[in-house]
Every structure is written in C-alpha cells, then in structure tokens.
Amino acid sequence: MNDFTLWDIAQGLLLSARWTVLLSLIAFVGGGVVGGAMLGLRLACGNRVQTAIKLYVELFQGTPLLLQLFLGFFGLPLLGIEVSPWMAASVALTLNTSAYLYDIWRGCVEAIPRTQWQAAASLGLTRAQQLRYVIWPQARRIATAPTVGFLVQVVKSTALASIIGFEELTRTGNMLTNVVFEPFLIFSMVAAMYFAMCFPLTWYARVLERRQGLALKS
C-alpha cells in the first residue's frame, strides 16, 4: 500500500480540491444572495426587521462554524430531515457566509454619508432609486475589497466540513496520511494547494484596495 507515488498523492488531492472549490462557490454565491436579500430587507423595512436580522448575524458570527456544521449535520435529522454531508456543509456555510457578507455590505452602505441620500432625495428620487443609482454604486466600490477578502476565509473554512465527512481537500489529505504515513509531506501539499487557491484572491483584494485608494486621492 506504500507504493503510492508522489503524483498519485498529488492527483488524489487535486481531485478532491474540486469539491473545496465547489463548496466555496456554493457558500459564496448562496451567502451573497441571502446576505444581499437581508440587506435589501433591512433598507426597505428598517426598524421592523432590524432585531431579527441582528439576532441572526450575532448567532452566526458568535458561534464557531464547526458547531454550526455539527448542528446542521447531527441536529437536522432529529427534526426528521435527511441530511448528507453535502447538504449540511452547503447550508451551514451558506448561512454563515450570508451573516458576514450582510455585515460587510451594510457597513459599506452606512459609510456613505446621509447627505448623499438627502441630495438624491431632494432631486425627487424615490428611496429605491436613491439606493440603486446613488448609494449602492458608491458602496459597491468600497465593498469589493473586503468581499473578495472574505472569500478567502470561505475557502479556508471549507476545511472544517471534513469533520462531518464531507469529501474535500483536507479530508483527503487526512485519509492519505493514514495510508502512506507521511503526514508532513502530505499536509505540506494540502497547504500548498490552499495557498494556491487563496493567494490570488488576497492579491486581487489588495489590488482593488489600492485602486480604490488611488481613486479617492486623484
């Protein structure tokens, strides 16, 4: 069993890295949609939904993601819902991501001075128009860098899904180590692959930050 070549190991890891990427995308896109919807709701209804949304965000930001994965995987079947590792991981990560993205985007909208809303309103634009044509275009520019930066966190946090049996990079690395008994080599390769996924994102986030900083100074 020890005649796994280096390439065999690398291949195995790369194949399961696909699932890391896929789960990250699901969490990011799903989280973006849910987070965006919450932000829209908050801006439209303000006071009525504020407490509920705040509780939701506090819950997901204040508890470990690992626990959220456990509750999803072990808790939902108690309510009679059949849950696969894919389902549990997707749901837990999506909801977790939605809380953080909502918070980031809300902060960016609130960073736009109230007087911009007033100027847009004084021209006769409705609240929805103010948001769409004046506020969000400005908030979006501030939001891009931290959003891309958070995507990095999402990629790394997919590793936790291995605990509930989700097949991805870390779990495969674990399994291979149990077979080949070369933990340092294998986990170095795993780390290198995460780095290869995350570094372009952090680099891009920094480029965006710099570009935005220049735009403000010019």
Place this chain on the structure above:
Amino acid sequence: MISIEHVSKWYGAFRVLDDCTTTIQQGEVVVVRGPSGSGKSTLIKAVNGLEVFQQGTIRIGGVSVGDPKTNLPRLRARIGMVFQHFELFPHLSVLDNLTLAQTKVLDRSREEAADKGLALLDRVGLKAHASKYPIQLSGGQQQRVAIARSLAMDPVAMLFDEPTSALDPEMINEVLDVMVALAQEGMTMMCVTHEMGFARKVAHRVIFMDHGAFVEDDAKEAFFAQPKSERAREFLDKVLH
C-alpha cells in the same frame, strides 16, 4: 407658494424649531439668518421633508409636506436644494449628475436631458467641464454644478442651505453671482446664508432665528436699518463690523 405654519420640532426638552410661521410668495427671496444651532438648517430641510417635525404644517403650492398621503418624491422634484457641501454624486460625471434625476424622475429622454444639462452648465460657466468628475473640480465649481443640477429639474422654488459656507473666500463670489442672477430672474428662493452682501442685494425679506424661533421677519430694508428685537440688533452689530 411656500407656507410654514406653527412648525415645531423637539427632542425631549430641547426645542429645535419653535412655532415657526411665515409665508414665501412666488418670486420672493427670503434670507434666513441666525447663530449656529438656531435651527435654520433644520427649518430649510423641513421644507422639502428631509427633516420631520412633530407639530405644524408646511405647504408647497398647497400640498402638505408632512402628510403621509403626499407623494414626497414628486413634491421634492419641484423644489431644488443646494447643500453646504455640494453633495455631487462622485461616481458620476458632471453631466451625468445633471441628467440622472431628469431621466429617472421626469422621464426625459437622454438627449433632452443632456441638452438641458449642457445649457445649464453653460449658464453657470462650466460647459467645458461636462465630462469631468466632481473630484476634479474646485469647491466653487462643484457648487455651481450643484445649482445647475437642481435647476435641471425646472423647480418652482430653490432652497439654499449655507451654499458658500464651505468655500474658500475667492470662490464665494462665483457662486453668489449665480444666485443673484437666479434671484433677478424671479426665482422663489429661501436661503440660509451668512452672506449679508447677497441679502442686501436681492433679498426681499430677512428672517432672523434664535433657539429655533423666528425672532424677526422683516422686509430687508427694515431689518438692516432698524431691527426690532434686541437679539437681532446684537447679532447685526457683531456681524457688520
């Protein structure tokens, strides 16, 4: 045209606006003066509903601003407002700043809106800057664009909230010239401003506010020559050194 009737606004025990009452006729230019914290900005923002108030009524052309049934965006489209810090939209070019509300609120075509925008920019002397972005303009230029942006909506009245207070002295006149020309064309204007030269030149009336209340509401000549209240007299003495 604009009627303010017994308007009051308070936060607990603190009175921001105290039983303010006045009427601004069509074509009138009214200057609102007073020390910091006297409520002048709050009052002018209450006129187009940007500030809410607990008591009283404000009517524009007979339509009540505070009535929940009023279509506020449509009402606001008829009143122009110029802010102390210009508040141009930084992500849009100068011309786009002027055409946005025209196309989205008044449903004008892009060409019509652009034509109108360029004509107004020409009027304020900034046609050459149409494709620039606000960040590339000086304060005085930005404020003139802001005035043009409000005029693009063909308002029946214009509100000015300390339009020159954030400008360097050498840029104040270029903005005041635009405002004077506007007044001389018969625009109904309500201006919160420190510029007494402007008031002397084109104002019909001066309202003096202190602690949220109207202390004086005089014809201009009367105000400057012989203000009725002690407070206004003190203030003028300090201002007209």
